[in-house]
Amino acid sequence: MRTALVIGTGLIGTSAALALAGRGITVHLRDHDPARARTAAALGAGTDEAPAGPVDLVIVAVPPAHVAGTLAAAIRDGLGRGYLDVASVKGGPKRELQDLDLDLTAYIGTHPMSGKERSGPLAATADLFEGRPWVLTPTRDTDTEVLNLALELVALCRAVPVVMDADAHDRAVALVSHTPQLVSSMVAARLESADETAVRLCGQGIRDVTRIAASDPRMWVEILSANPGPVADVLAGVAADLDETVRALRSLESEDDAKRRAGASGVEDVLRRGNAGRARVPGKHGAAPTAYETVAVLISDSPGELARIFADAGRAGVNIEDVRIEHATGQQAGLVQLMVEPTAVPVLETALKERGWALRKG
Template sequence: MRTALVIGTGLIGTSAALALAGRGVQVHLSDHDPDRARMAAARGAGTEAEPEGRCDLVVVAVPPAHIAATLADAIGAGRGRAYLDVASVKGGPRRELEALGCDLSGYLGTHPMAGRERSGPMAASADLFEGRPWVLTPTRGTDTEVLNIALELVSHCRAVPVVMDADAHDRAVALVSHTPQLVSSMVAARLAEADETAVRLCGQGIRDVTRIAASDPRMWLEILAANPGPVADVLAAVAADLEGTVRALRALDAADGAADEAAAGLEDVLRRGNTGRARVPGKHGSAPATYETVTVLIGDQPGELARIFADAGRAGVNIEDVRIEHATGRQSGLIQLMVEPKAADGLADTLRERGWSLRQ
């Protein structure tokens, strides 16, 4: 791949352009908003100049509702050897392209499973996709050259290729991406009118659950509108669990003869939650490991994180994961260091010797 045209210079398009430009590909940028393309170019993602001829790759990174029309225009104009889109839904755009009578041998639907709460070219990063799954949805009619170019793009972005059927992909992201966004937003919406006293009690749990609720509503409305059926199916199952949970809680509140049955129903939901959470891939995509947590009081000041990691290194301990729980209104917090169980005692002893205050 020597040349690429990226149509749509938001977070995903600009991030892909930055990765390609960093690998020596001549990238041309196009956007319906010239200012966005100009910002992406200023960040080193490519040039706003029109390509002189056909590009090796055309990446369409526009909202789902505009994917088919944008691709149809590009294919009709012969702007590239291979055409990819990076939308978060795959079945709908392909069916729209088929209805438009497009030759789809040069097209491949893809979806990089990466993103962040902020959007736009200024939020883009060349390493956004590193280590993340990048779904490819080829069909029997997909040209081999197109698949190879797609794999080259994934390689340049240091992502991990995953081949799936388009409709299976849409059902999967409804479960692992689109429904969590809605549920997070629903929980966060309860805080909008909550008493200030209640809000001040927010801890790490509510922060974890509502983190993605900070995402752009307009962007998510476009995504959900492109995949409504599969998302509604997952939400219907969640709603059934919610309805049963509400009934169980009412029964417990009434303290009548149904209390034992209600408690059993609640326990079933919680245990199924344990089972599902245990299936979420852990470090490096492997099965979740069981770590021991060493919790340390840490000051909110420059150098503290570097110091505690350096002390862990002196102890010969690898930090497998980390979480910081901030103390509201205080210049301190708790850092939770997740390590292999056999390393926990040694790390705790070393940190105490180095003057750190540990917590249970």
């Protein structure tokens, strides 16, 4: 691949363009809003000038509802040797394209499993896809050269290729992406009219659950409108669990010992099933999840403090596997939770204490 055309310069399109441009590919940028394409070009993602002729790969990065129309126009205009889209839904656009009676041998549907709560070119980064799954949905008609171009794109973006059927992909993202977005938004919506005293008690748990609720509603309406059936199926299962859990909690209020025991059993059941499901989420580098221990450190909200604590951990020979920061309400301080291998805990605690850090239990 030497040249590419990215149509749609939002978060995903601009991030892909930045990754390609950074690896020597000549990238052309196009958007229905020329100002967005100019912004992406100013960030170093390529040029907003039209290519002189067909490019090696056309990357369509528009909302699912516009994928088929945009791809059809690009194919009819002969803009490239190969074409792919990066929409988060695959089955619908594929069927729409098939209904248009086009030669689709030069097309492959793809979906990089990466994103942010923020959208638009200014949120884009060249490393957005590094280490993340990038789904490819080839069909029997997909040309081998186009599949190779898609694999090259994935490699240049340092992502991990995963081959799936389009409809299987849509059922999978309904479970692992689309439903979590709705559930997060539903929980966050409880805070809208909550008493200010309750809101001030928000800790890391509510922050974790509601983080993705900050996403753009208009973007998610477009995504969910393209995959409503599979998402509704998953939500129906969640709703059944909610109904059972509500009944179990009501039973815990009963004066009848048998009902209280049944209620406790019902609550425990959903929590245990949650444990079992969470244990299946892949861990670091896609390996089986590892149970890390947490070392909690009080840290001031000052420039360089995080860098200093990471440097001190490095000097102690300890690798930080993950990190969380819990901010203290109304104070210029917070609690940094360093996740490490269990055997590294004594080494890290000793090293941090020697360097003057204040450790906290729990």
